Amino acid sequence: MSPDVVTDTEWTRPIPRPDAVSAPYWEAAARGELLIQECTSCGHRQFYPRAVCTDCGGDVDWLTCSGRGTVHTFTVIRQNHAKPFKDELPYVVAIVELEEGPRMMGNVTGVDADDMRIGTPLEVHFVQADEGVAVPFWRHRS
Amino acid sequence: MDRTPVIAGIGLSDYPVAKDLDSVQHHALAYQRVLADCGVEKSAIDAYIGAGGSHQMMIDDPVTLAEYFRIDHKYIDGTMTGGSSFEFHVQHGAAAIREGLCDTILVTYGSDQLSRMGRMLGTGGFARGTQKVGGPQAYEAPYGNSLVGAYAMAAQRHMHEYGTTSEQLGEIAAGVREFAGLNPNAMYRDPITADDVVSSRMIADPLHKLDCCVISDGGGALIMTTAERAKDLKQPPAYVLGAAGAQTHWNISQMPDYTVTAGAKAGPIAFEQAGVTPADIDTINFYDSFTITALLLLEDLGFCPKGEGGKFVQEGHLRRGGDLPLNTDGGGLSSCHPGMRGIFLLIESVRQLRGQAGEAQVPDCNLALACGSGGWLSAIGTVILGKEHP
Numbered sequence: 001m002s003p004d005v006v007t008d009t010e011w012t013r014p015i016p017r018p019d020a021v022s023a024p025y026w027e028a029a030a031r032g033e034l035l036i037q038e039c040t041s042c043g044h045r046q047f048y049p050r051a052v053c054t055d056c057g058g059d060v061d062w063l064t065c066s067g068r069g070t071v072h073t074f075t076v077i078r079q080n081h082a083k084p085f086k087d088e089l090p091y092v093v094a095i096v097e098l099e100e101g102p103r104m105m106g107n108v109t110g111v112d113a114d115d116m117r118i119g120t121p122l123e124v125h126f127v128q129a130d131e132g133v134a135v136p137f138w139r140h141r142s
Numbered sequence: 143m144d145r146t147p148v149i150a151g152i153g154l155s156d157y158p159v160a161k162d163l164d165s166v167q168h169h170a171l172a173y174q175r176v177l178a179d180c181g182v183e184k185s186a187i188d189a190y191i192g193a194g195g196s197h198q199m200m201i202d203d204p205v206t207l208a209e210y211f212r213i214d215h216k217y218i219d220g221t222m223t224g225g226s227s228f229e230f231h232v233q234h235g236a237a238a239i240r241e242g243l244c245d246t247i248l249v250t251y252g253s254d255q256l257s258r259m260g261r262m263l264g265t266g267g268f269a270r271g272t273q274k275v276g277g278p279q280a281y282e283a284p285y286g287n288s289l290v291g292a293y294a295m296a297a298q299r300h301m302h303e304y305g306t307t308s309e310q311l312g313e314i315a316a317g318v319r320e321f322a323g324l325n326p327n328a329m330y331r332d333p334i335t336a337d338d339v340v341s342s343r344m345i346a347d348p349l350h351k352l353d354c355c356v357i358s359d360g361g362g363a364l365i366m367t368t369a370e371r372a373k374d375l376k377q378p379p380a381y382v383l384g385a386a387g388a389q390t391h392w393n394i395s396q397m398p399d400y401t402v403t404a405g406a407k408a409g410p411i412a413f414e415q416a417g418v419t420p421a422d423i424d425t426i427n428f429y430d431s432f433t434i435t436a437l438l439l440l441e442d443l444g445f446c447p448k449g450e451g452g453k454f455v456q457e458g459h460l461r462r463g464g465d466l467p468l469n470t471d472g473g474g475l476s477s478c479h480p481g482m483r484g485i486f487l488l489i490e491s492v493r494q495l496r497g498q499a500g501e502a503q504v505p506d507c508n509l510a511l512a513c514g515s516g517g518w519l520s521a522i523g524t525v526i527l528g529k530e531h532p
Contacts (some may be wrong), residue, residue: 016281080265093285
């Protein structure tokens, strides 16, 4: 998969602040890779990044994902008073189920909000938010 | 000494709008009124429980309020699970009373949410502009979800799996509004129908404006004590027969199953403690931040099978005159929701058991259930109260 990271737009949204555990995740996103974690003891996969496995408390390692997922559930936000979102209404916020199992939140872009459905296949792309930080977004996958 | 835990006193501050009261004044007014309600001496209070969280300067934190009221306590709890905090407080307070850690607990809540913040809670956004966000919120804040949107995701999934309809959700709001019409203090009192809900503006699909609770000011207080001490007080006690809490997640993107809350765990524990079943309950006070909240709790607590909440609602059980009246004070959907509504569920349950609910009184009300939902369907607390000594 070739890196698909938009770097030439002005980021106007809240900016994720990496910490010691999550920095590799955000740095990978800035390279166009989506990471989750896998437990080195029990094999459990998880998102968001944590210092320990949520199933057994063991150590975790990074796993690079395919960048493909499906819509598990979603909403169309039609009212939000906060900038910059109030200028982007309506927009889709979805819970994306990754091919690898875990789920994450994201916006689905480039779709008509009224056509959104549970089960819609998606692929990831990234938008740079800060130095060494990019945020995953999702679009329809044919 | 009979250490069976009871709720002996209840107090409400002014709602739904109290422009002259700040959060601490709401706590204080509810505190004065709970003393007057049950006649307990201030000097008898030896424990304080509160959730704080209603003021960014933390002036309503439990330790601060214990100082402010000069509660000479030997037991304090500050559990904060969002709107369900007070059901967890009853669980903790009941255990502390049974164990003999304390004898008389003051619980208070107060919020000037509407007068201070306006109606920003639901769709004001969790984060704005280019502020930096760390922790688990870093994985949600960039996407502009709203509080309404979080619950909407659960509603969307429930509709997908079980065919639940907007009309069925709307029936919940219509039923609660009917009770609000009996409460002179309720924020909205004019009758509405399920159709009115469905035709109201969409806020976050599939939740409409009238699927959402009101934003108000308000406060409440409880006195918990032993059955023994309650004999000397002015009001008949509400016995705590069961109290249990559980949590599935905190942030909405971490919800394991969008159609099941932690009520599925906490509910059965509370019923087992109380030795009763859902069919025995005479009235329910459910957190109704949104219509979907109440529908999920109905299923998770076993009032109907999973997925059949919509059908159950349409059968009219929850209506005035039904066999399971819901939110007889008008609920959060129509009466009062200052941000954390859990204490009002307990207060209305006690009013019903005492026979003090006026026109909204449920006949022969012996068992009342309060179920709070905190966060984003995250932490669920269930309390079963009875009129008779267990």
